[in-house]
Amino acid sequence: MKKLINSPDSVVKDSLHGMQSAHPDILKIFFDPDFIIRADAPLKGKTAVVSGGGSGHEPMHGGFVGHGMLHGACPGDVFTSPTPDQILAAVKAVDGGAGVLAIVKNYSGDVMNFEMAAELASDEGIKTASVVINDDVAVKDSLYTQGRRGVGATVFAEKICGAASERGYDLKQITDLCQAVNANSRSMGMSLTSCTVPAAGKPTFQIAENEIEIGIGIHGEPGRERIPLKKASEIAGMMMDAITGDLPFKNKDRVILMLNGMGGTPLIELYLLYNEVFKIAASKGIIISRKLVGNYITSLDMQGFSITLLRVNDEMLKLWDDPVLTPALRWGM
Amino acid sequence: MVTIEKVKEWFLTLSDVYSKNREYLTDLDAAIGDADHGINLDRGFSAVRGEIEKMSSGGTGAESGSGGAGESGYGSSFPEFFRSVSMTLIKTIGGASGALLGTFFLEISRTVKAEKEMDGAKLVSALKAGVEGIKKRGHAQEGDKTMLDTWIPALRAMESEAASGGSVETILAAGLKNAEEGIGSTRSMIARKGRASYLGERSIGHLDPGAVSSYMMIKAAAKTLS
Numbered sequence: 157m158k159k160l161i162n163s164p165d166s167v168v169k170d171s172l173h174g175m176q177s178a179h180p181d182i183l184k185i186f187f188d189p190d191f192i193i194r195a196d197a198p199l200k201g202k203t204a205v206v207s208g209g210g211s212g213h214e215p216m217h218g219g220f221v222g223h224g225m226l227h228g229a230c231p232g233d234v235f236t237s238p239t240p241d242q243i244l245a246a247v248k249a250v251d252g253g254a255g256v257l258a259i260v261k262n263y264s265g266d267v268m269n270f271e272m273a274a275e276l277a278s279d280e281g282i283k284t285a286s287v288v289i290n291d292d293v294a295v296k297d298s299l300y301t302q303g304r305r306g307v308g309a310t311v312f313a314e315k316i317c318g319a320a321s322e323r324g325y326d327l328k329q330i331t332d333l334c335q336a337v338n339a340n341s342r343s344m345g346m347s348l349t350s351c352t353v354p355a356a357g358k359p360t361f362q363i364a365e366n367e368i369e370i371g372i373g374i375h376g377e378p379g380r381e382r383i384p385l386k387k388a389s390e391i392a393g394m395m396m397d398a399i400t401g402d403l404p405f406k407n408k409d410r411v412i413l414m415l416n417g418m419g420g421t422p423l424i425e426l427y428l429l430y431n432e433v434f435k436i437a438a439s440k441g442i443i444i445s446r447k448l449v450g451n452y453i454t455s456l457d458m459q460g461f462s463i464t465l466l467r468v469n470d471e472m473l474k475l476w477d478d479p480v481l482t483p484a485l486r487w488g489m
Numbered sequence: 490m491v492t493i494e495k496v497k498e499w500f501l502t503l504s505d506v507y508s509k510n511r512e513y514l515t516d517l518d519a520a521i522g523d524a525d526h527g528i529n530l531d532r533g534f535s536a537v538r539g540e541i542e543k544m545s546s547g548g549t550g551a552e553s554g555s556g557g558a559g560e561s562g563y564g565s566s567f568p569e570f571f572r573s574v575s576m577t578l579i580k581t582i583g584g585a586s587g588a589l590l591g592t593f594f595l596e597i598s599r600t601v602k603a604e605k606e607m608d609g610a611k612l613v614s615a616l617k618a619g620v621e622g623i624k625k626r627g628h629a630q631e632g633d634k635t636m637l638d639t640w641i642p643a644l645r646a647m648e649s650e651a652a653s654g655g656s657v658e659t660i661l662a663a664g665l666k667n668a669e670e671g672i673g674s675t676r677s678m679i680a681r682k683g684r685a686s687y688l689g690e691r692s693i694g695h696l697d698p699g700a701v702s703s704y705m706m707i708k709a710a711a712k713t714l715s
Contacts, residue, residue: 189580232583235523239587240579264683268588268626272579301686375523377687 157357159457164354168211168233175218179483182222186249189242192218193228197250203327204228204250205317207259207310208243209266210235212353213374215484216310216453222482223489225318227256234353234456235375237265243273247282255283255327259313259334261306262290285327287334289313291341291464293402294371294379305373308414308464309341311452312476315485319478333471340467342399346379346391347372347418347460370394374418374455374462388425392432395463400440405465407441412476414464415447419454421461426450429461446476452484490606491657491714493570497541499713500574504538506705507531517698521685526586526698533582533590537574567607571598585683586699589623589636596622609660612714613644613651620644627682634678634685634692636699643668643707658715661707668707675700 161167169187176185185192191208198204207217208230217229227250230238247256256277260270267288274284289306317334325333347369350359360376363369368391371379380398405411415430417423430449437444445468453462466472479488507514507530514527544563563573571594579591600618601607607615620640624630631641643664650663673696680692 236583237585237588239583240591241576264627265584265588268585268592269579269583271626272588272592295687301681301689302683373687377684 157352157354159352159354161354164357167354168231171211171214172218172231175483182481182483183218185218186245189230189239189245191228191230191238191242191246191249192221193246193249194221194223194226196223197227198252199227199250199321200252201254202227202252203254203321203325203330204247204252204256205259205314205321205330206230206243206246206250206256207314208232208238208246208270209261209263210237210375212351212456213453215451217314219484220311220314220318220482222480222486224315224322224478224480225482225485226314227318227321234355237263237269240269240272240276243270244276244280247273247277247284248280251282255285257317257327257330257334258284258286259310259317260286260288261310262288262303263305264302266306283327285331287313287331287338289338289341291338291343292371292373293342293344293398294373305377307345307374308343308416308453308462309338309466311414311416311448312341312412312464312466313337315480316472316475318480319475322478323475333475337466337472340403341464342402342405343462343464344370344395344398345372345374345416345418345460345462346370346395347376347455347458348385349420349457349459351376351419351456351458353456368460371398372418372455372458372460374453376455376458388429389432392429392463393436396433396436396440399463399465400442403465403467405440405442405467408443409441409467410443410445410473411437412446412466412468412472413437413444413448414452414462415449416453416462416464417451418458418460418462419451420457420459421451423450426461433463445473490608491612492606493565493567495714496567496570497545499710500534500537500541502709502713503706504534506709507534507702510702510705514698514702517696517701520695521680521688521692522698523684525584526702529582529584529586530702533578533587536577536581540573540577566603567601568598568603571595571601574598585627589626589699592622592626593619609655609657610651612657613647613660616647617644629682632678633681634675634697634700635680635682636697636703638675638678638697639668639671639700639703639707642671642674656715658711661711661715665704665707665711668704672696672700672704 291309518526575594
């Protein structure tokens with residue numbers, strides 16, 4: 157393992173200290189338990205929006221804390237869910253009296269820890285609601301499994317719900333909106349290489365030089381199939397077919413599209429892929445109303461990318477365009 | 490009769506057991522999960538041991554408490570003790586296991602009374618509340634290849650032994666026998682919950698690590714609470 161770290165045990169905390177030093181105008185970071193809140197939190201009378209999950213997916217979630225997006229975020233250890241006491245501390249710090257929505261990715265640890273935190277918050281008289289994001293089409297949805305994983309739609313949900321909070325939506329309205337964003341989103345990822353968890357010190361899985369994993373999870377979980385490397389245009393085609401066929405996305409549907417890097421993919425390749433995805437969308441009559449190209453939900457140093465499509469209505473587009481000022485996403489202010 | 494001293498002994502024993510089986514449990518987890526079960530339990534129950542030892546050496550147990558209610562309750566009544574255990578475990582174990590074990594002991598703490606002793610029937614109803622908590626938190630049932638495949642059969646035996654007037658000793662012995670069978674039953678199951686569920690049929694042939702660590706918990710109870 158070759159990484160720019162001081163010690164495998166202090167990666168998360170060392171990085172949080174760096175975020176605090178880099179963005180004191182936007183964020184306030186607390187330690188033991190670790191959580192990140194907007195520098196101006198709590199916002200009186202506004203519904204607060206929080207999220208959290210294992211670290212290693214930066215900029216998600218801490219990089220999305222700030223005006224117009226998350227009020228708070230709880231970073232767990234690398235690929236490990238945050239703990240209830242940690243989530244509770246963040247919820248208490250951001251609650252402005254109008255309740256708190258937790259946006260949770262569908263992994264068993266995340267779901268259980270957020271549920272337990274919600275019960276503890278309710279003991280203390282704080283109103284909470286939660287929405288579980290499950291947009292990964294690579295995993296079969298079934299009553300008999302954990303179900304689909306939560307991936308790229310989380311970025312969309314955090315931006316749109318954060319904007320709704322600024323506009324004064326109440327807890328019920330934001331929760332419904334978040335569910336609508338999740339219901340209209342689909343994603344899929346792929347990888348060329350494994351990620352390496354610092355504490356493990358070796359790659360999470362083995363993959364040959366000429367192989368790729370289609371449908372990879374953001375922790376290196378297995379996907380749909382392992383196949384020989386193909387041209388970018390063919391890979392983009394396979395993934396767009398899987399995503400658009402699932403909802404399904406139809407001719408004239410307007411979407412926000414995210415072409416997301418897994419952490420170790422150069423931007424030159426992401427734009428090359430965007431070109432392919434852009435052409436495929438056009439051929440299917442899908443209208444890309446807005447787009448993001450870059451690293452937004454990563455898997456440490458993994459090489460690969462994911463695509464997320466959100467079918468939008470006017471309300472979602474308006475909220476998407478609202479001003480946002482976070483370390484990783486900023487426009488309009 | 491179960492006393493608070495015996496309950497403390499239970500947790501000290503558990504800390505030893507999980508420390509000794511750290512690698513074994515982690516290896517079981519590596520086969521179908523994310524290879525940290527033994528490490529996490531060892532860390533969590535060592536923290537509980539630390540709190541208990543601090544208490545018996547005359548401290549308040551609260552000085553390391555970072556913002557959580559409950560640590561100060563170590564060493565006093567049954568409800569406070571179990572609630573403190575729950576808070577320590579959710580903070581130190583993490584992941585799904587932290588939430589599940591945290592819920593187990595939190596529900597127990599809500600059921601037990603602040604009294605000097607518990608008889609077998611009261612112990613069983615406390616454990617039942619804990620198991621119901623695990624079911625609710627994990628949205629899981631018997632047969633999903635989880636810790637419940639140890640706990641539910643064990644509880645069945647304990648309830649029937651309690652109903653026929655058994656002592657703490659005979660109740661736990663009955664539970665332990667079923668728990669052992671429960672572990673074995675997970676080998677042929679397909680995992681339906683958690684990370685192992687992504688493996689589908691490939692999870693067959695492996696014991697569930699949570700079922701094994703739960704058996705260890707019941708075994709330690711049989712040794713210390715009787």
